[in-house]
Amino acid sequence: MKSISKILVAVDFSDSSDNAFQMALSMARSFSSQLIVLHVINEPVDLRGFYVPHISFERLEEEIEEGATKMMESFCRQNIVDFESYECAIVAGLPYEQIIGHAEEKSADLIVLGTHGRTGLDHVLFGSTAEKVVRKSKLPVLTVRLDDES
Ligand code: AMP
Numbered sequence: 001m002k003s004i005s006k007i008l009v010a011v012d013f014s015d016s017s018d019n020a021f022q023m024a025l026s027m028a029r030s031f032s033s034q035l036i037v038l039h040v041i042n043e044p045v046d047l048r049g050f051y052v053p054h055i056s057f058e059r060l061e062e063e064i065e066e067g068a069t070k071m072m073e074s075f076c077r078q079n080i081v082d083f084e085s086y087e088c089a090i091v092a093g094l095p096y097e098q099i100i101g102h103a104e105e106k107s108a109d110l111i112v113l114g115t116h117g118r119t120g121l122d123h124v125l126f127g128s129t130a131e132k133v134v135r136k137s138k139l140p141v142l143t144v145r146l147d148d149e150s
Contacts, residue, residue: 016114020144096132
């Protein structure tokens, strides 16, 4: 069996991704894998420089990145105890592209994500990010469903 030495878990700080994160962490402990915790800042590409001057957007982007970094630090502090082998990453772009791209770049063996996220968009089985990652990733993907999700 191929070893699972690196697991990438994608978190958007929703209950669903918290649940997926717990699964990824317990797998990382069981398989002694390295864990990469990734959050993607969903970039508002279409709005850039259109309604607001460019300079304001740069400041806004800095503030968003600072806020996301703080959320990630607090998330890891609260959820990762007695486990050293992890790294956190924050990138900007389209979540599904960045999740797949980062996992490939880091040579992850498995991508873990929740079936639903913060958007609350109800597709038949999956949210849109989950669906796109499952459809487009060449790497194995594990989706984790929360008990009360439809
Ligand atoms: P969605 O398909 O948007 O409902 O989200 C499904 C799952 O994809 C979430 O539970 C997360 O694991 C992951 N995900 C969604 N958006 C992001 C994001 N911006 N950054 C990292 N992971 C995400």
